[in-house]
Amino acid sequence: MGVTRRALLQAAIAVTAAGTVGATQTALAGGAAAASPPGDVVGKVTVGYQGWFACIGDGAPINAWWHWSANSSQPPSPSNTGIVAWPDVREYTRTYPTAYAALGNGQPATLFSSYDQQTVDTHFLWMQQNNIDTAALQRFNPVGGEGPTRDAMAAKVRSAAEAHSRKFYIMYDVTDWTNMQSEIKTDWTNKMKAHTASSAYATQNGKPVVCIWGFGFSDDKRPFAPAPCLDVVNWFKSQGCYVIGGVPTWWRTGDRDSRAGFSDVYHAFNMISPWMVGRIGNVADADNFYNVATVPDLAECAAHGIDYQPCVLPGAVTLRQRAHGDFMWRQFYNMVRAGVQGVYISMFDEYNEGNQIAKTAESQAWVPTNSGFLALDEDGTACSSDYYLRLTGDGGRMLKGQLALTATRPTQPLVGSGGDTTAPSVPGALHSTAHTDTTVALAWNAATDNVGVLAYRVLRVSGGSSTQVGSTGNTAFTVTGLTPSTAYTFDVVAVDAAGNASQPSNQVSVTTSASSGTTDLALHKPTSESGHTQSYGSGNVVDGDQNTYWESVNNAFPQWIQVDLGSTTTVKRIVVDLPPATAWTTRSQTIAVQGSTDGNSFTSLLSGAAYTFNPASGNTATLTLPSAASVRYVRLVFTANSGWPAGQASGVHIFSS
Numbered sequence: 001m002g003v004t005r006r007a008l009l010q011a012a013i014a015v016t017a018a019g020t021v022g023a024t025q026t027a028l029a030g031g032a033a034a035a036s037p038p039g040d041v042v043g044k045v046t047v048g049y050q051g052w053f054a055c056i057g058d059g060a061p062i063n064a065w066w067h068w069s070a071n072s073s074q075p076p077s078p079s080n081t082g083i084v085a086w087p088d089v090r091e092y093t094r095t096y097p098t099a100y101a102a103l104g105n106g107q108p109a110t111l112f113s114s115y116d117q118q119t120v121d122t123h124f125l126w127m128q129q130n131n132i133d134t135a136a137l138q139r140f141n142p143v144g145g146e147g148p149t150r151d152a153m154a155a156k157v158r159s160a161a162e163a164h165s166r167k168f169y170i171m172y173d174v175t176d177w178t179n180m181q182s183e184i185k186t187d188w189t190n191k192m193k194a195h196t197a198s199s200a201y202a203t204q205n206g207k208p209v210v211c212i213w214g215f216g217f218s219d220d221k222r223p224f225a226p227a228p229c230l231d232v233v234n235w236f237k238s239q240g241c242y243v244i245g246g247v248p249t250w251w252r253t254g255d256r257d258s259r260a261g262f263s264d265v266y267h268a269f270n271m272i273s274p275w276m277v278g279r280i281g282n283v284a285d286a287d288n289f290y291n292v293a294t295v296p297d298l299a300e301c302a303a304h305g306i307d308y309q310p311c312v313l314p315g316a317v318t319l320r321q322r323a324h325g326d327f328m329w330r331q332f333y334n335m336v337r338a339g340v341q342g343v344y345i346s347m348f349d350e351y352n353e354g355n356q357i358a359k360t361a362e363s364q365a366w367v368p369t370n371s372g373f374l375a376l377d378e379d380g381t382a383c384s385s386d387y388y389l390r391l392t393g394d395g396g397r398m399l400k401g402q403l404a405l406t407a408t409r410p411t412q413p414l415v416g417s418g419g420d421t422t423a424p425s426v427p428g429a430l431h432s433t434a435h436t437d438t439t440v441a442l443a444w445n446a447a448t449d450n451v452g453v454l455a456y457r458v459l460r461v462s463g464g465s466s467t468q469v470g471s472t473g474n475t476a477f478t479v480t481g482l483t484p485s486t487a488y489t490f491d492v493v494a495v496d497a498a499g500n501a502s503q504p505s506n507q508v509s510v511t512t513s514a515s516s517g518t519t520d521l522a523l524h525k526p527t528s529e530s531g532h533t534q535s536y537g538s539g540n541v542v543d544g545d546q547n548t549y550w551e552s553v554n555n556a557f558p559q560w561i562q563v564d565l566g567s568t569t570t571v572k573r574i575v576v577d578l579p580p581a582t583a584w585t586t587r588s589q590t591i592a593v594q595g596s597t598d599g600n601s602f603t604s605l606l607s608g609a610a611y612t613f614n615p616a617s618g619n620t621a622t623l624t625l626p627s628a629a630s631v632r633y634v635r636l637v638f639t640a641n642s643g644w645p646a647g648q649a650s651g652v653h654i655f656s657s
Contacts, residue, residue: 035270035301035302035305035306035307035341036204036205036270036271036307036341037205039202039203039204039205040133040134040167040169040202040203040204040209041134041169041202041204041209041242041244041271041307041309041342042204042271042307042341042342043341043342043399043400044133044134044167044342044343044396045131045132045133045134045342045343045345045392045395045396045399046133046134046135046136046309046342046343046344046345047127047132047134047135047136047344047345047347047348047357047392048135048136048138048171048344048345048346048347048348048350049123049135049136049137049138049157049168049347049348049349050067050114050138050347050348050349050350051114051120051137051138051153051156051157051349052066052067052114052138052150052153053066053067053068053111053112053113053114053349053351054066054067054068054113054114054115054149055068055096055111055112055113055115056073056075056096056599056600057096057598057599057600058094058096058113058115058116058599059115059526059527059528059562059564059599059633060113060115060149060152060528061148061149061152061528061529061530061531062145062146062148062149063599065082066146066149067082067083067352068081068082068083068098068111069081069082070082074099075096075097075098075099076098076099076100076111077098077099077100078100078368078370078371078372080099081371082352083351083352083354084316084317084318084351084352084353084354084373085317085318085351085354085356085360085361085373085374086351086360086361086366086367086368086371086373086375087111087112087351087356087358087359087360087361088359088360088361088362088366088385089110089111089112091122091359091457091468092112092116092118092119092122092468093116093118093467093468093469094112094113094116094118094119095110095111095112096110096111096112096113097109097110098110098111098368100368100370100371101368101369101370101371102368102369103365103366103367103368103369104363104364104365104366104367104369105365105366109368109371114153114156114349115149115152115153115156115526116526117156117159117160117526118470120153120156120157120159120160121159121160121163121164121470121471122468122471123160123348123349123358124157124160124161124163124164124166125164125455125471126358126359126386126389127164127166127348128164128165128166128454128455129389129393129454129455129495130386130389130390130392130393131393131396131397132166132345132389132392132393132396133166133167133396134166134167134168134169134202135157135161135166135167135168135169135348136168136169136170136171136211136344137153137154137157137168137169137170137171138171138173138213139154139170139171139172139173139187139192140173140175140176140177141174141175141176141177141180141183142187142191143179143183143187147531148528148529148530148531148532148537151191151532151537152527152528152537152538152539154170154191154192154195155195155537155539158195158198158200158201161198161200162198162199162200165200166200167200167201167202168200168201168202169201169202169208169209169210169211170188170192170195170210170211171210171211171212171213171244171246172184172187172210172211172212172213173213173214173246174212174213174214174215174222174224175214175221175222176221180224180228180232181224181228181231181232184212184232185232185235188210188236188239190534190535191534191535193208193239194535196208203242204242204270204271204307205242205270207240207241207242208240208241208242209241209242209244210236210241210242210243210244211243211244211245211246211273212232212233212236212243212244212245212246213245213246213275214246215229215232215233215245215247215262215265215266216229216247216248216251216258216259216262216265216266217248217257217258217259218248218256218257218258218259219257226259226261226262226264226265229262229265230264230265230268233245233265233268233269234268237268237270242270242271243268243269243270243271244269244270244271244272244273244309245265245266245269245271245272245273246273246275247266247269247272247273247274247275248274248275249274249275249276249279249293250293251266251272251274251297252266252293252296252297252300257275267304267306269306270306270307271306271307271308271309271341271342272297272301272306272307272308272309273308273309273310273311273344274293274297274310274311275311275346276289276310276311276312276313276346277311277313277346277353277355280313280331281315281316281319281321281327282321282323282327283323283326283327283330286327286330286331286334287330287334289334290334290338293310294310294334294335294338294340295338297310298338298339298340307341307342308340308341308342309340309341309342309343309344310335310340310343310344311343311344311345311346312328312331312332312335312343312344312345312346312395313328313331313345313346313347313355314327314328314345314355314356314357314388314391315327315328315355316353316354316355317354317355317360317373317374317375317376317378318353318354318373318374319354320374320378320379322376322378322379322388323379324376324379324381324383324413325383325387325388325391325409325411325413326409328388328391328392328395329391329395329409329411330407332395332398332399333398333405333406333407335399336398336399336405337405340399342399343395343396343399345357345392356388357388357389357391357392358389359385359386359389360375360376360385360388361373361375361376361385362375362376362377362382362383362384362385362387363375363376363377363382366385376388381413382413382414383413383414384413384414384415386415387411387413387414390411390415391409391411393411394410394411415500420450420451420496420500421500422449422450422451422496422500423449423496423500423501423502423503424447424448424449424453424494424495424496424500424501424502425447425448425449425494425502426447426494426502426503426504426505427444427445427446427447427456427475427492427493427494427502427505428444428445428447428505428506429444429445429506430442430443430444430490430491430492430505430506430507430508431443431444431508432508432510433476435510435511435512435513436512436513436519437482437484437485437512437513437514437515437519438480438481438482438483438484438512438519438521439478439479439480439482439512440478440479440482440488440490440510440512441476441477441478441479442458442476442477442478442479442490442492442508443475443476444456444475444476444492444505445475446475447494447502449494449496449500451496452496453494453495453496454473454495454496455471455472455473455494455495456471456472456473456474456475456477456492456493456494456495457470457471457492457493457495457501458470458471458472458477458479458490458492459490459491459492459493459504460479460488460489460490461489461490461491461507462489466491466504469490480524481525481565481566481567482512482567483512483567483569484512484513484514484515484570484656485511485512485513485514485515486511486512487509487510487511488509488510488511488512489507489508489509490507490508490509490510491504491505491506491507491508492504492505493505515570515656515657517572517573517655517656517657518655519655519656520653520654520655521565521569521571521654521655521656522541522542522563522565522634522652522653522654523542523544523653524542524543524544525542525563525564525565525566526563526564526566527539527541527542527561527562527563527564528561528562528564529550529552529559529560529561529562530552530553530558530559530560530561531552531553531556531559532550532551532552532553533551533552533553533554533646534551536549536550536551537550538550538561538562540650541561541563541649541650541651541652542563542651542652544651545650546577546579546580546650546651547579547580547581547650548650549578549579549648549649549650550647550648550649550650551644551646551647551648552638552646552647552648553646554644554645554646555645555646556646557638557639557640557645557646557647558637558638558639559637559638559646559647560594560635560636560637560638560647561635561636561638561647561649561652562633562634562635562636563633563634563652563654564599564632564633565631565632565633565634565654566632567632568597568630568631568632569630569631569632569656570628570629570630570656570657571595571605571625571628571629571630571631571634571654571655571656572624572625572627572628572629572655572656572657573622573623573624573625573654573655573656573657574593574622574623574624574625574634574636574652574653574654574655575620575621575622575623575651575652575653575655576589576591576611576613576620576621576622576623576636576649576651576652576653577618577619577620577649577650577651577652577653578613578615578619578620578648578649578650579619579650580615580618580619581615582615584613584615584619584643585615585643586612586613586614586615586616586643587612587613587641587642587643587644588610588611588612588613588640588641588642588643589610589611589613589621589638589640589641589642589647589648590608590609590610590611590638590639590640590641591608591609591611591621591623591636591637591638591639591647592604592606592607592608592609592636592637592639593605593606593623593625593634593635593636593637594634594635594636594637595629595631595633595634595635596631596632596633596635597630597631597632597633598632598633599632599633602633602635605625605629605631605634606623606624606625606626608637608639610640611623613643620651623636628656628657634652634654636649636652
């Protein structure tokens with residue numbers, strides 16, 4: 001993928017306030033009249049969510065160090081990197097070794113994969129803990145090789161948003177998308193529109209929200225003329241969508257970073273969200289843009305009945321812009337005093353340019369020693385790794401009127417240096433209520449807090465260290481993906497909205513049962529695929545619903561589907577289903593089975609053979625391995641189908657005997 005919006009030039013910074021609204025004026029004498037009532041974007045804080053980090057071995061179809069490395073076939077290192085800031089990975093249950101030296105504290109330098117559902121769940125938990133309302137999932141051209149991975153990420157974001165009571169919507173970025181005008185419509189109709197059925201999909205004015213980022217920019221990555229852009233905007237509106245425009249900074253004046261002639265396109269959007277990354281870098285810049293952009297932009301939008309959602313950015317760590325939060329807070333202050341309809345945070349997980357708010361290395365103790373990366377304490381002020389999440393939460397409260405308008409940043413860089421400093425009480429009486437060969441069900445007594453307990457972290461304890469295996473707002477949780485006949489120890493920690501954590505509960509040790517051979521090891525596990533058609537993605541084979549199915553790319557055998565069991569497990573028998581409806585006429589599919597322990601090197605477990613699927617007998621086939629195999633990844637390879645020119649499966653069920 002070529003240069004995107006995050007690499008646009010900073011030339012537009014060179015503007016002055018001469019001849020504009022005075023620096024002390026409040027926009028529109030007390031705020032603009034909102035074109036829309038509060039919804040999932042109006043009156044809310046939205047974060048841009050990339051979800052574009054993958055690691056070799058994570059099971060993602062892209063099978064690369066996606067966005068971590070310059071050469072994505074090789075692990076990231078000081079000479080092969082795609083990032084400028086180092087994430088805090090302590091809350092991820094699965095990370096991947098890199099070629100960086102150890103951290104300053106001696107711990108190995110590992111990175112997360114967005115493809116792991118627990119990663120996305122952790123991110124949306126952080127949003128929940130910090131009162132961040134909505135996530136805009138970035139969706140670049142999905143037609144190329146990145147498409148299957150991006151499709152899977154949409155499903156993972158949907159699941160996490162539903163689990164943590166957050167909202168999400170699709171944000172199309174048209175960068176380098178040659179056939180955008182037709183393909184964006186097909187992608188919405190055949191794939192992304194299905195996600196609007198989720199209770200977590202964002203709506204505004206009763207309509208599903210879609211954003212299109214990139215129309216009108218004066219660079220060669222988005223060379224579209226006004227007519228096709230206007231056609232796309234109006235098409236989405238005809239589909240019943242509320243359409244946001246991610247537009248150039250100077251959309252209103254049609255110069256500098258904006259092409260001329262796009263006024264009709266900009267005014268066709270329901271909401272305008274001008275890009276600001278690379279435009280401002282300090283408090284003085286923020287105040288200047290309040291006068292030359294925010295105030296007149298807001299007036300223009302109000303005159304045309306358009307909602308206005310400007311960007312707020314934390315600043316680039318690598319450029320030392322953050323000023324321990326003062327830069328970001330000044331933007332919040334300016335936007336709220338102007339009376340904007342919503343705020344868009346650029347970005348949640350943008351470690352590539354260092355303007356992320358997600359948890360980040362707080363000091364050199366948490367940065368690889370040979371990386372040259374700065375940490376959040378780069379200006380000498382100690383900051384907790386979650387500081388910019390907390391700062392965003394407080395900015396959102398000011399936007400919603402829950403905090404008084406103030407130019408003085410209320411958020412303290414370190415938890416415990418101001419505000420709520422009282423940790424919850426210890427959760428009591430942790431115990432196991434049930435267990436199987438792969439699961440342990442836990443329950444405990446609720447903790448108390450002076451403000452309120454937000455969530456509980458469930459930790460697996462081993463060798464004197466703890467690893468988070470889940471989080472919940474309830475007092476019960478089932479740990480899944482465990483190994484049969486294995487002893488596990490757990491404890492639980494309560495957390496409040498300020499990030500204060502209790503001491504751990506009592507520990508409980510449970511040994512999982514021996515494998516019964518009747519447990520479906522594949523149920524709800526991560527999947528990957530060679531590709532799929534329309535909305536029939538690989539996740540359908542492990543959802544427990546025989547009516548949903550995977551269908552591979554048509555007329556392109558061989559095709560494959562893969563399940564990640566989570567750990568090396570004994571596998572002996574695989575049952576493959578098709579939907580039970582009689583409309584699925586009897587057919588024969590030729591299927592082989594491969595296995596791997598690392599996701600890279602696969603061996604043959606069962607040679608290809610033809611299997612008959614007959615609706616009259618359940619439309620199912622059993623593939624029995626000649627001998628039990630110990631593998632983590634199970635791949636089914638389809639080379640023929642007498643009923644359709646593609647591989648098809650509504651269920652892949654894996655058993656140990």
